[in-house]
Amino acid sequence: MGGRTHRLYVNTGSEQGVERQTLRKVSIRLLPFLILLYVIAYLDRVNFGFAALEMNSALGLSSEVFGFLSGIFFIGYLLFELPSNLILQRVGARIWIARILISWGIVVMVTAFATDALQVAVLRFALGVAEAGFFPGILLYLTYWFRERDLAKAVALLMTALSISMIVGAPVSTWILDSVHWFGMAGWRWLFILEGVPAVVLGCITYWYLTDRPENARWLMPEERTWLAGAIKQGNEQRQKLGGHTSLRSVIADRRVWHLALVYCMLVIALYGLGFWMPQVIRSLNAGLSNTSIGLVMIVPYACAGVAMIVWSRHSDHTGERRWHTAFPPIVGGIALAGSGLVTSPLLAFLLLIVATMGIFCAFGPFWTLPSLFLAEVSAAAGIAVINSIGNAGGFIGPTLVGYLTQVTGSTNAGLVVIGACLALGGVCAAAVRSRRRAAEAKRNP
Numbered sequence: 001m002g003g004r005t006h007r008l009y010v011n012t013g014s015e016q017g018v019e020r021q022t023l024r025k026v027s028i029r030l031l032p033f034l035i036l037l038y039v040i041a042y043l044d045r046v047n048f049g050f051a052a053l054e055m056n057s058a059l060g061l062s063s064e065v066f067g068f069l070s071g072i073f074f075i076g077y078l079l080f081e082l083p084s085n086l087i088l089q090r091v092g093a094r095i096w097i098a099r100i101l102i103s104w105g106i107v108v109m110v111t112a113f114a115t116d117a118l119q120v121a122v123l124r125f126a127l128g129v130a131e132a133g134f135f136p137g138i139l140l141y142l143t144y145w146f147r148e149r150d151l152a153k154a155v156a157l158l159m160t161a162l163s164i165s166m167i168v169g170a171p172v173s174t175w176i177l178d179s180v181h182w183f184g185m186a187g188w189r190w191l192f193i194l195e196g197v198p199a200v201v202l203g204c205i206t207y208w209y210l211t212d213r214p215e216n217a218r219w220l221m222p223e224e225r226t227w228l229a230g231a232i233k234q235g236n237e238q239r240q241k242l243g244g245h246t247s248l249r250s251v252i253a254d255r256r257v258w259h260l261a262l263v264y265c266m267l268v269i270a271l272y273g274l275g276f277w278m279p280q281v282i283r284s285l286n287a288g289l290s291n292t293s294i295g296l297v298m299i300v301p302y303a304c305a306g307v308a309m310i311v312w313s314r315h316s317d318h319t320g321e322r323r324w325h326t327a328f329p330p331i332v333g334g335i336a337l338a339g340s341g342l343v344t345s346p347l348l349a350f351l352l353l354i355v356a357t358m359g360i361f362c363a364f365g366p367f368w369t370l371p372s373l374f375l376a377e378v379s380a381a382a383g384i385a386v387i388n389s390i391g392n393a394g395g396f397i398g399p400t401l402v403g404y405l406t407q408v409t410g411s412t413n414a415g416l417v418v419i420g421a422c423l424a425l426g427g428v429c430a431a432a433v434r435s436r437r438r439a440a441e442a443k444r445n446p
Helices: 018-059 063-071 073-091 093-111 117-131 134-145 148-179 187-209 222-241 248-253 255-285 291-297 299-319 323-340 346-362 377-391 393-409 413-431 436-444
Strands: none
Touching: 018 063, 018 093, 018 117, 018 134, 018 148, 018 187, 018 222, 018 255, 018 291, 063 073, 063 117, 063 255, 063 393, 073 093, 073 117, 073 134, 073 377, 073 393, 093 117, 093 134, 093 187, 134 148, 134 222, 134 377, 148 187, 148 255, 148 291, 148 299, 148 346, 248 377, 255 291, 255 323, 255 346, 255 377, 255 393, 255 413, 291 299, 299 323, 299 346, 323 346, 323 413, 346 413, 377 393, 393 413
């Protein structure tokens, strides 16, 4: 376990002196904390899927209604994400991310006291509004601290939060369902209360822990601050020379931004279509499993996905290739996901779910380096927010679509086939991505 591939910091092995030392300090200082924040964020989104194991019957929610309630979070998220990210750029990550954490934690805890579908819908929408801007804000924040050449590994390490949150959250959430019934309240209600508290606590810690920019980092030596600020500035200037955007209008008018938004939408359809429904999919494969057992079984696909994502993103950084590292995993994963809904063997279906989860997760690290090929810092906040907000429409489409098809067919299988097809389509679209930088460099080096 002591090999270089297991370190929790970005290190390409080519840095010398102050460069290597600075990159290591930045990685160790920021990445573990940001990963922890994202673990809590993702868990507070998808714990709704675990709660459904008891909540649906308690509140009389049909499959179709549950799918809609799962996805309505992303409507609020989509509407408020761009303004939130622009505010973050103005006031700084320290203040704004702290605000986001505290407000969403409160909404999650209040959800425990909902008594019908309407109240749940309002609170899920409010949760999306409260959390809007968190993930694109973190991505933007990483561009302040990491060069483009190191960004895929940094993003991949951040994205391990998705698998970590399920590896930890699945058994903990299902244990709460089975074991915590304090003061006569159902386990699913305590699930929201106990998993909302960490967001509020971490929001308070974020306010004093994060540093907005390298220039303000007192935990770096003066020469380290100077080198890092200069390296980031140089990267932004290079992007501008090679055709990078410098205004919000040019970002919105760029078809490549919308192309990436489409790719991301397909990835997110599968991510949340599977994420919210996986507890019920696992139960359909073996009806005798308890809630806690379902949580333990779910560790397997997410653990495999976390390891694969890091290895795949490291390979992307090592080779410098982004497009096919983004396209190939969802094509394979989409075929596997659709296959899991077609086969009759529960074991084979579960193995295909593992491959599908790996395919979804492996695309994220390379994908989030693609915007930096043509977005300079001035427009990065808007560009990332547009891609993420439009893409996150898939967070509404995926769970809602699976819910509708489950209601109509009486099984989750049809939903798995459809979202698998969407995932594969996302991979095909990613293969068609082009950047202005590539064209500019081709002209300079015929």
